[in-house]
Structure formats: C-alpha cells, structure tokens
Amino acid sequence: MNKNIVVVGGGPVGAFSSYFLRKSGNSVKWIAGKKITNSAAWSSAGLVGPGLSFPLPDYEGLKGNMKWLFRRDSPVRLGMGFMLSNLSWFSAYSRSRHKILSESGKKSQYMLTTGTMKILDEFVEKYGMDIDIVHTGLLQTFKTQEEMTKISEELRKDGTVKFEVLIPEQCLDREPALGANKLSGIYYPEESSLNPRKLLSEMRRINRESGIEVIENDIESVKMNGSSVKHVVSDGDAIKGDEFLISSGMGSTVIASMFGLKLPLAPGWGHSITYDNVKERPHMPVEFSEDGVYAIPMGNSLKATSFFEFRGQSFKPPAERFEYLKKVMSDKFKFLDGIEPASKSSGMRPCTPDSLATLGRSSKFANLFWATGNCRQGVMHSGEMGKLASILIDGGKIPEEFDLFSPSRFSV
Numbered sequence: 001m002n003k004n005i006v007v008v009g010g011g012p013v014g015a016f017s018s019y020f021l022r023k024s025g026n027s028v029k030w031i032a033g034k035k036i037t038n039s040a041a042w043s044s045a046g047l048v049g050p051g052l053s054f055p056l057p058d059y060e061g062l063k064g065n066m067k068w069l070f071r072r073d074s075p076v077r078l079g080m081g082f083m084l085s086n087l088s089w090f091s092a093y094s095r096s097r098h099k100i101l102s103e104s105g106k107k108s109q110y111m112l113t114t115g116t117m118k119i120l121d122e123f124v125e126k127y128g129m130d131i132d133i134v135h136t137g138l139l140q141t142f143k144t145q146e147e148m149t150k151i152s153e154e155l156r157k158d159g160t161v162k163f164e165v166l167i168p169e170q171c172l173d174r175e176p177a178l179g180a181n182k183l184s185g186i187y188y189p190e191e192s193s194l195n196p197r198k199l200l201s202e203m204r205r206i207n208r209e210s211g212i213e214v215i216e217n218d219i220e221s222v223k224m225n226g227s228s229v230k231h232v233v234s235d236g237d238a239i240k241g242d243e244f245l246i247s248s249g250m251g252s253t254v255i256a257s258m259f260g261l262k263l264p265l266a267p268g269w270g271h272s273i274t275y276d277n278v279k280e281r282p283h284m285p286v287e288f289s290e291d292g293v294y295a296i297p298m299g300n301s302l303k304a305t306s307f308f309e310f311r312g313q314s315f316k317p318p319a320e321r322f323e324y325l326k327k328v329m330s331d332k333f334k335f336l337d338g339i340e341p342a343s344k345s346s347g348m349r350p351c352t353p354d355s356l357a358t359l360g361r362s363s364k365f366a367n368l369f370w371a372t373g374n375c376r377q378g379v380m381h382s383g384e385m386g387k388l389a390s391i392l393i394d395g396g397k398i399p400e401e402f403d404l405f406s407p408s409r410f411s412v
C-alpha cells in the first residue's frame with residue numbers, strides 16, 4: 001500500500017499488526033515501548049486454543065462467582081476502591097454479557113483464535129520462530145466430581161470445543177507429573193501453548209528483518225490537526241505518519257486521554273512465577289480449577305499463572321500473590337518443594353466492559369485506528385488481530401462478525 005504507518009505498542013497485537021502492515025507494502029515505524037516486560041504477555045500463560053477463546057471469567061460474570069470473592073485465598077479479586085470509582089465499567093460489564101454469548105460474539109472469538117493458531121504455525125515454519133510451541137492439549141483438573149460434571153455438561157451442550165472426561169487414573173496416565181494427586185479431569189486435545197516472552201523477542205527479530213523500524217521507547221504526547229493526527233512524540237522526537245495504530249494494551253487508555261478520549265479498559269491484573277531449568281515438569285499445560293492456577297511447561301522452564309484482580313494501574317502486587325502461586329505449585333508438584341522460582345512478574349489484561357476487543361478506525365480521528373482490549377486472550381488473538389488491523393488500514397473489508405468490535409461503541 002506504500003503508506004507511512006506508525007504502530008504504538010510492543011505487545012503481541014502491535015507486533016503482528018506491524019508485521020502485516022509491512023508485508024502489504026507499507027513503511028512501518030513500530031514504537032514498541034520502553035521495556036519488553038511492560039507487555040502483559042510477559043506475565044501471561046501463553047495458552048492458545050479454541051477451548052479458551054471465550055473472554056473474561058469462565059466464572060460466568062461476577063454473579064455466578066461470588067463464591068470466589070469470599071475465599072481468603074481467592075485468585076479472583078476486586079479492589080473495592082477501584083470498583084467504586086469504576087462503577088460505570090462494572091455496570092456496562094454486567095449489562096453486556098449477552099453480546100459475547102451471541103452467535104457472532106462467539107464466532108468472532110473463535111475466528112481470532114483459530115486464525116492466530118494458523119499464523120503462529122506458519123511463523124514457526126517460515127521464520128524458524130523459536131517460541132516453545134506445543135500442541136499437547138490442555139488438562140483441566142478437579143478435586144471434586146461436581147464441578148467437573150457441571151462444566152462437561154455445559155461443554156456438551158455448547159458443542160464447539162472437543163474434550164474428554166477423565167477419571168483420576170486416566171488423568172494420571174495423561175499427565176504422570178501429577179503424581180500422588182487424585183484429580184479427575186477434562187482433557188482438551190485442541191489447545192496449544194507457547195512461551196510468550198520468546199514470542200515478544202522473536203517478533204522483534206522478525207519485524208526488524210522485515211524492514212520495520214523498531215523504536216524501543218514510549219510515546220509521551222500526540223499532536224492533532226483538526227480531526228486528524230499529525231504526529232506522536234517519543235523521546236522528544238515528532239514521529240509522523242499517514243495512519244496511526246494504537247495497540248498498547250492498558251497503555252491505550254493513557255494514549256486515548258492524550259487524544260482527549262476515554263477508552264473504557266479496566267486492568268485485569270494477573271501474576272506469574274517461573275522456575276528455570278527444572279529437571280521434572282508436566283509435559284502439557286495443566287489447570288488446577290479449584291485453585292485458579294495454570295502450570296505451563298515452556299522448554300526447560302515451568303511457569304505458573306493465576307489471579308484475575310481488578311485494581312488501578314498503579315497497583316503494586318503484594319508478595320503474598322507470588323507465595324500463593326508457589327504454594328499451589330509445590331503442593332501439586334512435589335519435585336518443586338524447596339525450589340525457588342527464577343522470576344516473578346505481573347501484568348494487566350486490557351479488558352473492555354463488553355469483553356470484546358476494540359478494532360477499527362477511530363470514530364473521532366480520520367487517520368487513527370485501535371487494536372486493543374483483548375483482555376485474557378491477547379496472545380491467542382494477536383496474529384489474527386494484527387492481520388485484520390492491517391486489512392482495515394489498507395482500506396479493505398473484514399468479515400462482518402467483527403462489526404461488534406467497532407471503536408464507535410465507545411466513542412473513541
């Protein structure tokens with residue numbers, strides 16, 4: 001298309017958007033942010049699969065999950081101060097559940113996930129992208145039969161996702177690392193996982209090799225000229241473009257305010273610990289349902305992620321969050337007893353009140369686009385989000401299922 005495009009945001013969505021925009025013939029400046037660790041993907045579980053493509057809590061809205069909120073060690077947390085100052089977000093959230101559960105809501109999520117899975121495999125093949133991707137399926141485990149039966153009945157009714165119900169012996173056969181734990185399970189054969197830290201650095205390599213100018217800095221201000229964007233400012237330099245794409249995760253809210261807009265994203269905090277060079281580990285991702293913890297093997301490492309915690313952006317996660325993860329991991333995997341994680345990190349999932357991403361041309365500025373708001377699915381949606389963003393910026397049409405993602409619904 002041969003336009004000058006500025007993409008802001010160095011997470012997976014910005015990375016793939018930059019790639020596809022360059023591939024279609026544009027000159028791309030990718031402002032990838034000051035630190036690679038600022039992407040929520042740094043802390044993410046890297047799970048990718050149709051069974052996980054539905055947004056926000058499987059905990060079916062906050063309503064069905066009050067039980068989580070009353071547990072002292074609950075991985076689902078709601079900061080009261082945050083909730084009170086964001087009542088409009090929470091009320092919009094509870095009002096718009098039907099949208100995501102509608103036929104086109106479900107289809108759009110599914111299309112983003114399956115499209116991204118294809119793109120990831122192509123990148124592994126084409127660029128030798130080294131991201132520890134495995135297609136082993138995912139094992140969801142349960143201490144009690146009751147919850148498992150409820151979930152398997154819901155899955156059967158829905159009919160979209162493949163699964164197998166396992167009694168404890170079968171569960172152990174599937175995943176011997178569970179050892180003495182007597183857990184029943186649901187096995188999802190179509191799920192995959194990858195190392196999201198490697199994805200972030202591999203995409204920097206691939207984008208550089210594709211001729212994209214990668215700027216590892218933040219933007220601090222923007223300049224408009226009537227209803228179009230003139231430039232963004234990074235480290236004092238004015239960076240001009242014909243079109244601008246904001247794909248900066250939770251940072252998009254700050255950037256929206258530079259344009260005088262209010263993008264309603266709430267930060268869904270999550271935390272992770274990573275054990276490096278572990279001799280033993282599960283060979284597939286395992287979810288411990290009652291604990292709300294995922295354990296994911298990534299090459300020689302083993303990562304654990306948990307928590308869905310609504311707090312302000314300046315929240316500093318207390319040490320007890322990581323202690324909780326450590327405790328669950330060493331309870332479940334005896335071989336981790338006494339081993340310290342090599343790293344701990346936290347990230348903010350960018351969550352819209354209707355659980356659908358924001359993708360498309362701004363309703364306020366002619367040459368401004370948004371690609372953000374993927375909440376807990378930004379890794380598994382990223383490839384397809386990037387492809388769709390590039391089609392839109394190049395002036396093309398995307399399937400009507402994605403009309404639901406229009407930025408005009410938030411007036412941004």
Ligand SMILES: Cc1cc2nc3c(=O)[nH]c(=O)nc-3n(C[C@H](O)[C@H](O)[C@H](O)COP(=O)(O)OP(=O)(O)OC[C@H]3O[C@@H](n4cnc5c(N)ncnc54)[C@H](O)[C@@H]3O)c2cc1C
Nearest residue numbers: 010011013033040041045047219249251270377378379380
């Ligand atoms: C614990 C946890 C587990 C998760 N597990 C999964 C999972 O299994 N599967 C899945 O698909 N998703 C998962 N997620 C969610 C996923 O990480 C996010 O949805 C995804 O990272 C969002 O991608 P993004 O590119 O939109 O934003 P981010 O990845 O958050 O990236 C935002 C980027 O914008 C940059 N930025 C911000 N402000 C500015 C600025 N002013 N100027 C320039 N750059 C800026 C940042 O530096 C960063 O590079 C998880 C998240 C967490 C926290």
